[in-house]
């Protein structure tokens with residue numbers, strides 16, 4: 001049995017209960033009707049998500065981890081290239097870069113909102129730099145607009161890791177607006193969570209979108225093109241039905257062709273159906289997350305905790321509320337002992353894990369990243385929290401910080 005907390009990290013089950021009828025109605029045709037429904041639902045989610053994020057294209061993938069790899073590959077990142085990113089993220093971020101054969105180059109982060117320090121990026125650019133991969137950590141928008149002119153000047157792509165930031169906006173637009181490709185994760189504890197794994201890549205670049213669709217689905221040609229069999233005059237239709245860019249069934253049977261080595265990592269239809277039910281509520285849930293944080297902010301303002309601060313244009317969402325304190329372990333354990341499911345996310349910095357032993361020369365020099373990793377404690381933020389839950393969190397946190 002999972003540990004139960006008075007204030008848990010997520011009460012998505014309550015939301016799912018509230019939406020039970022809608023969810024069951026959405027799952028029904030996928031399970032019991034024609035199997036092609038699953039593909040149609042995914043295409044519907046892609047269209048709805050692209051509209052929500054004000055982008056021309058959205059491509060749904062199995063997880064944020066694989067989606068980042070697809071995004072970098074679509075941008076042409078390969079062996080020997082360098083990609084600038086941060087050290088306070090998930091292994092998915094650095095892993096995607098290494099798995100392309102490229103080298104992650106780590107930039108320090110801003111003390112205010114824990115995202116990439118844009119003033120430090122230019123000094124890290126070399127002749128091998130091909131992309132910048134900022135992370136909207138905890139749901140805080142990185143200042144990607146400030147990175148855009150720099151990227152354009154040096155002919156770099158921007159792939160934004162917005163895994164935690166569905167619902168966040170910056171400079172008046174949904175996060176991802178200034179990136180070439182942005183990735184949103186739908187893992188269960190994310191601001192828009194599925195019941196398993198899932199992610200979405202968004203872009204307004206038509207050729208990047210074509211590349212993403214190619215890579216997410218084996219490397220199938222998206223349109224009719226002469227396959228090797230056809231060139232030999234053997235155009236006997238195979239049994240393959242084909243899922244082209246227009247969705248399942250958009251290729252005529254028998255004209256399958258691979259034009260890239262891709263993966264088979266689309267979002268599955270059951271998760272797509274659940275997400276399609278939940279997407280229209282994202283705005284309301286984001287407001288609820290912000291309201292919870294406004295109350296936490298007011299309740300903890302006069303304590304020794306250092307609270308995140310945001311640029312005037314930044315409209316974060318909050319997967320959790322990441323505060324910085326001197327006695328991290330003590331607060332973390334005290335909160336959990338009081339039934340509050342606090343966690344410590346993205347600490348230590350990624351290069352301290354065994355897999356990267358000796359690999360990052362940046363180790364020891366990213367002073368803000370390292371300081372934050374010793375200080376951050378994440379308080380639960382989930383739209384279903386009650387007023388009492390928030391009051392209780394404030395009361396316990398104040399007491400543990402000796403401000404009670």
Ligand SMILES: Cc1ncc(COP(=O)(O)O)c(C=O)c1O
Nearest residue numbers: 063064065089090092163185187
């Ligand atoms: C910042 C960040 N990027 C990428 C990922 C990977 O997303 P997923 O869990 O969907 O693979 C995560 C997962 O927690 C994350 O926190």
